[in-house]
Amino acid sequence: MRLRQIGLGLALALSVAFQAHADDGQTAYDKGDYASALAHWQPLADKGDAASQDGLGSLYALGKGVPQDYAQAITWFAKAAHQGLPKAQFHLGYAYLRGDGVARDRNVAISWFRKAADQGYQPAQTILDHMN
Template sequence: MQRLIFVFALFLSISSAAWASDAAQEAYDRADYATAFALWQPRAAEGDPQAQTALGSLFAYGRGVARDDDQAVSWFRKAAEQNFPPGQFALGGMYLQGRGVPADAGQAAFWIQKAAEQDLPIAQFYLSGMYEAGTGVSQDAEKAKYWKDKADVGFRDLLPASVLKQL
């Protein structure tokens, strides 16, 4: 489980860098989280799922704002309901950890699978582990292998080989 939480945090770090090369992202990259928040907030309020997921991440980790799991879940849910895979994955992670919502492995699997079906490698990796362990889904070695193989293909495009070996 600790490994899955580490990979979840790694995903949020990697994906935030890949989301956009705009002023908000540049502020985030400089650890100027208050500025990133100020720039993302209006976009999130207008319904931009990328900005909503970014705000959720700021609240989830207390970057530039007080840590607030309820706010994180609210923003992740807004993005997830727009069919935005990183938002779906993040919401699933909150259900898995019981942060801002009661822990619910079934809901975690539901949201993580939605993201996995849209080819988000980290979601595919998590879903594989969930099928392997029977977390929120029936234990199924074939489905675990299927999702792990899909994740491996996706990760090859995103991560250096040295990181992939650790997964």
């Protein structure tokens, strides 16, 4: 039992550490320091951190600090979206709506928007309202 509690405590500590570094990436991104955002997010994204994966997707989708590459953006957005991150689900839906890096597919876009909206992500609800 004690070993299990230690394991749970370690997992929680790592989760908090990942979030702190992901937040550092977001702070750098917001300041326009895309190289620093990339440096913060890449190792975390490689380890499965959904927020960092979504951040990388944004860098690639917009060509900020990296060459614009929709295929890479979709890869990262999809990894985060499949983990349930609503912002990434919205980004993936938007890519399908526009056909950025994927075949344009309104139905798939709506499906991703609904997943995000069901979690209370307001931009997804707004776009769904405009699509109806």
